[in-house]
Amino acid sequence: MKFEKLVEDEAFICAQCNFCRVCPAFKHENWESASPRGRIYLIKSLLKGEIKPEDLDDEILQDFFKCTTCGECEVVCQTEIPLIDVWEKARATLVKEGFILPAHKRIGEAARKTGCPYGEERSRDWWLEVEVSEKAEVAYFAGCTATFRTVELAKNTVEFLKKVGIDFTYAKNDEICCGSPLLRTGQREIAYEFFKKNYEEWKRRGVKKIVTSCSGCFRTIKRDYPEIAKELGYEWEFEVYHISQLIYELIKSGKLKLKKLNRTVTYHDPCHLGRHMKVYEEPREVLRAVGADIVEMEKNREEASCCGAGGGVKAQFKELAMKMGIDRIAEAEKTGAELIVSCCPFCKLHLNQAAEGKGSKLRVIDLIEIVNQLL
Amino acid sequence: MFKAPYTTHPVRLHIYSHDITSPPWIFKKLIKEADVVVQPRNEEDLVEILEYAKENKMPIVPRGAATSGYGGAVPYKGGIIVDFSKMNKFEVDEDEGILISQPGAVWLDVKKEVEKKGFSLKVYPTSAPSSTVGGWISQGGYGIGSFKYGAIWENVEKIRVLDFRGFRETSNLLFYSGLCGTTGLITKAWVKLKDYVEHRKYAHNTDAGIIMKTVKARPPKLTTILLYGHKTMELKKEIEDPSLPEFSAAIFEYEDPNVSENELGEKLWSKVFYPLRIKRKGPSLIVSEVFLSYATAEDYIYWLENEEIPYEVLFAKRGAAVLAMFFEDERKFGYTLAWRKALKVMRVAERKYKAIPYSVGMYLAHKAKKYFENYDELLELKKLVDPYNLLNPGKVFPSALSFIAKIANMVVI
Numbered sequence: 001m002k003f004e005k006l007v008e009d010e011a012f013i014c015a016q017c018n019f020c021r022v023c024p025a026f027k028h029e030n031w032e033s034a035s036p037r038g039r040i041y042l043i044k045s046l047l048k049g050e051i052k053p054e055d056l057d058d059e060i061l062q063d064f065f066k067c068t069t070c071g072e073c074e075v076v077c078q079t080e081i082p083l084i085d086v087w088e089k090a091r092a093t094l095v096k097e098g099f100i101l102p103a104h105k106r107i108g109e110a111a112r113k114t115g116c117p118y119g120e121e122r123s124r125d126w127w128l129e130v131e132v133s134e135k136a137e138v139a140y141f142a143g144c145t146a147t148f149r150t151v152e153l154a155k156n157t158v159e160f161l162k163k164v165g166i167d168f169t170y171a172k173n174d175e176i177c178c179g180s181p182l183l184r185t186g187q188r189e190i191a192y193e194f195f196k197k198n199y200e201e202w203k204r205r206g207v208k209k210i211v212t213s214c215s216g217c218f219r220t221i222k223r224d225y226p227e228i229a230k231e232l233g234y235e236w237e238f239e240v241y242h243i244s245q246l247i248y249e250l251i252k253s254g255k256l257k258l259k260k261l262n263r264t265v266t267y268h269d270p271c272h273l274g275r276h277m278k279v280y281e282e283p284r285e286v287l288r289a290v291g292a293d294i295v296e297m298e299k300n301r302e303e304a305s306c307c308g309a310g311g312g313v314k315a316q317f318k319e320l321a322m323k324m325g326i327d328r329i330a331e332a333e334k335t336g337a338e339l340i341v342s343c344c345p346f347c348k349l350h351l352n353q354a355a356e357g358k359g360s361k362l363r364v365i366d367l368i369e370i371v372n373q374l375l
Numbered sequence: 376m377f378k379a380p381y382t383t384h385p386v387r388l389h390i391y392s393h394d395i396t397s398p399p400w401i402f403k404k405l406i407k408e409a410d411v412v413v414q415p416r417n418e419e420d421l422v423e424i425l426e427y428a429k430e431n432k433m434p435i436v437p438r439g440a441a442t443s444g445y446g447g448a449v450p451y452k453g454g455i456i457v458d459f460s461k462m463n464k465f466e467v468d469e470d471e472g473i474l475i476s477q478p479g480a481v482w483l484d485v486k487k488e489v490e491k492k493g494f495s496l497k498v499y500p501t502s503a504p505s506s507t508v509g510g511w512i513s514q515g516g517y518g519i520g521s522f523k524y525g526a527i528w529e530n531v532e533k534i535r536v537l538d539f540r541g542f543r544e545t546s547n548l549l550f551y552s553g554l555c556g557t558t559g560l561i562t563k564a565w566v567k568l569k570d571y572v573e574h575r576k577y578a579h580n581t582d583a584g585i586i587m588k589t590v591k592a593r594p595p596k597l598t599t600i601l602l603y604g605h606k607t608m609e610l611k612k613e614i615e616d617p618s619l620p621e622f623s624a625a626i627f628e629y630e631d632p633n634v635s636e637n638e639l640g641e642k643l644w645s646k647v648f649y650p651l652r653i654k655r656k657g658p659s660l661i662v663s664e665v666f667l668s669y670a671t672a673e674d675y676i677y678w679l680e681n682e683e684i685p686y687e688v689l690f691a692k693r694g695a696a697v698l699a700m701f702f703e704d705e706r707k708f709g710y711t712l713a714w715r716k717a718l719k720v721m722r723v724a725e726r727k728y729k730a731i732p733y734s735v736g737m738y739l740a741h742k743a744k745k746y747f748e749n750y751d752e753l754l755e756l757k758k759l760v761d762p763y764n765l766l767n768p769g770k771v772f773p774s775a776l777s778f779i780a781k782i783a784n785m786v787v788i
């Protein structure tokens with residue numbers, strides 16, 4: 001079996017040292033076919049012909065995809081393998097060869113049909129209660145999860161942007177999924193179509209800066225889109241920000257004064273914002289600026305545990321996703337914090353379900369909700 | 376088959392049938408894959424596994440994290456891989472200053488926990504983030520702390536072992552450490568600790584001759600000396616950190632909070648668990664690892680310097696462990712040439728500088744007689760505790776495969 005060059009080269013670089021045992025998914029699995037080291041070994045074996053594609057039955061394929069693409073393995077890797085890229089590229093090859101999991105296939109089909117992996121047919125601006133500009137330099141990109149699952153994030157972001165007087169546009173029903181769940185599950189072609197649609201919409205609206213409240217969308221638009229643009233021959237000139245970065249900039253420049261939050265909080269780094277994009281400090285700075293007492297979880301920043309939902313895991317492996325979520329809640333409970341603050345609608349959705357499942361009183365609130373309330 | 380979790384899935388068996396080495400095809404062809412991988416949760420599970428092995432005449436291959444590079448965890452004759460990852464509990468006897476650990480506990484987890492309790496490990500391997508207590512004891516070796524405290528076997532009070540005669544507790548580590556489980560499976564270990572002390576690291580550009588003066592002076596609080604040859608430093612500079620100097624350099628670790636640290640020390644120490652990062656240069660790495668007494672170590676290290684061979688030296692209590700490295704691409708033709716070069720270096724080390732292999736495992740089993748001073752006694756014990764030769768056959772005690780190994784004679788990662 002052939003993989004992309006990066007995957008092939010890195011598979012041979014792997015030292016099989018198993019430092020990547022830190023994988024939060026593998027902790028709940030028995031066999032190394034579900035561990036980063038095992039997966040790399042499998043790729044190498046496929047390349048060498050020691051394992052044949054026909055040997056990849058459902059069990060092995062499932063093990064291969066029991067990965068949230070969180071990047072915890074990448075941080076500790078002995079030989080500095082860009083493991084997130086390796087997983088995504090290897091998945092894309094497998095999917096091309098017809099190895100796709102049922103829930104991922106469903107996501108792809110729903111996305112193709114409705115432009116949303118949740119298969120939502122509602123108009124994307126169903127929640128919007130204020131007027132927004134048709135054209136502006138700044139665009140708010142809400143993304144599917146904040147639009148259809150944790151709508152309070154979209155509402156608070158829009159309110160916030162209005163209050164601070166930023167003129168912005170929002171594409172309403174002309175926005176389409178950024179493609180993150182498709183890129184993470186190896187279904188690149190659909191994501192390319194979505195890229196084109198969003199790109200054209202931003203151009204039509206005269207957009208220069210894109211702001212999003214979703215870590216997954218942020219990662220995709222800031223890191224994947226320029227690469228896709230290059231591949232497809234599009235010019236890429238957009239500046240992309242996560243809302244936490246924007247808030248931080250406003251506070252730093254003295255343009256934003258917030259009331260105080262007299263609470264003890266712990267901050268959960270979303271993988272897509274933290275490890276994928278190295279944004280660790282801005283959200284913390286904002287919390288500091290509102291006077292929150294931050295107590296860190298044992299694993300924070302680069303080492304932060306994944307919530308368990310990403311990479312198509314929540315869709316295909318509900319139990320595993322729940323176990324990982326409960327692990328993170330347990331970690332948060334140990335800090336004695338009253339609240340978990342995060343910066344991602346998907347982390348919020350999943351961790352709140354995990355907290356409920358665990359019977360924990362802790363709940364997750366997004367940074368934008370706090371900031372908007374304190375404004 | 377077993378009460379403990381096990382798998383017979385062929386792809387999973389394949390994924391478990393190796394260690395960190397990537398042996399050349401001639402070897403690979405002769406190595407079988409496991410018939411089953413089992414994860415015992417306790418000693419009862421292990422007893423059941425041994426009974427099954429005896430009944431079915433199946434080899435037993437213990438496995439910690441498979442981070443060793445001598446083939447010890449490879450199921451060359453097939454059989455049952457006993458993966459100890461589920462036997463990973465440990466506690467600290469705070470009165471005695473002893474770690475009491477199951478074999479599958481990972482060194483770094485142990486290190487963090489003993490430190491919380493006011494103790495420090497005396498020695499640990501640089502593979503600590505993944506390698507296991509049982510695995511390192513069984514493989515044997517030197518690590519961080521070994522300049523003062525010696526090899527792992529010198530720091531283990533006793534072990535509990537299971538063989539075909541039953542369980543025993545023994546302090547006679549020389550019959551088990553380095554033996555790769557061929558004389559019994561380690562089910563528990565009592566490891567000596569020291570009171571917690573803050574360790575300080577200092578590094579500077581130096582060479583083997585200068586370090587030998589320190590070795591002779593033996594400052595009482597110096598615990599670790601790690602020397603990187605100039606070629607290794609060049610590689611580290613290229614691959615790890617462009618701000619590193621390209622001259623040979625050594626890190627000195629002291630169990631003394633009053634020693635002042637420096638920037639180079641911090642930089643080199645931050646990668647101390649990452650000796651294989653330079654594998655990116657390969658992607659394949661062939662290593663020749665030997666142990667030398669202090670009478671010849673300095674000359675061998677200078678020889679490596681002159682030959683421009685990348686190397687690392689861990690100065691231990693009674694001698695130096697020297698790792699020479701050769702980079703190649705196993706997908707290319709030149710692989711065999713690099714292999715030959717490494718072979719030559721090993722021969723020079725052994726013949727001219729009286730080195731012995733660092734370890735024997737499977738690949739160097741034909742050197743076991745030279746390596747173990749008590750080889751005849753070991754053989755006697757082996758016959759007694761393992762009459763059917765089921766405890767990790769082909770390892771340490773030479774087998775047919777060992778003659779093939781004689782041709783290869785090297786370790787490839």
Ligand SMILES: Cc1cc2nc3c(=O)[nH]c(=O)nc-3n(C[C@H](O)[C@H](O)[C@@H](O)COP(=O)(O)OP(=O)(O)OC[C@H]3O[C@@H](n4cnc5c(N)ncnc54)[C@H](O)[C@@H]3O)c2cc1C
Nearest residue numbers: 439440441442443447501502506507509510516555556561
């Ligand atoms: C990055 C890196 C750094 C390293 N640094 C060092 C170092 O500083 N010093 C050093 O000496 N080595 C080092 N090594 C080699 C290796 O890590 C050590 O030999 C050792 O710690 C192996 O532990 P393991 O748990 O991986 O054991 P494994 O490789 O799984 O097993 C080692 C041997 O012990 C046997 N075994 C495992 N568990 C048991 C048991 N419970 N009972 C009986 N037999 C058992 C296996 O069959 C095998 O023969 C390094 C390796 C890597 C990849």
Ligand code: SF4
Nearest residue numbers: 023067068070071073
């Ligand atoms: S990306 Fe995360 S879930 Fe995936 S293998 Fe790495 S550590 Fe595990």
Ligand code: SF4
Nearest residue numbers: 014015017018020077
């Ligand atoms: S940490 Fe990196 S080098 Fe080590 S086994 Fe995992 S992927 Fe391979």
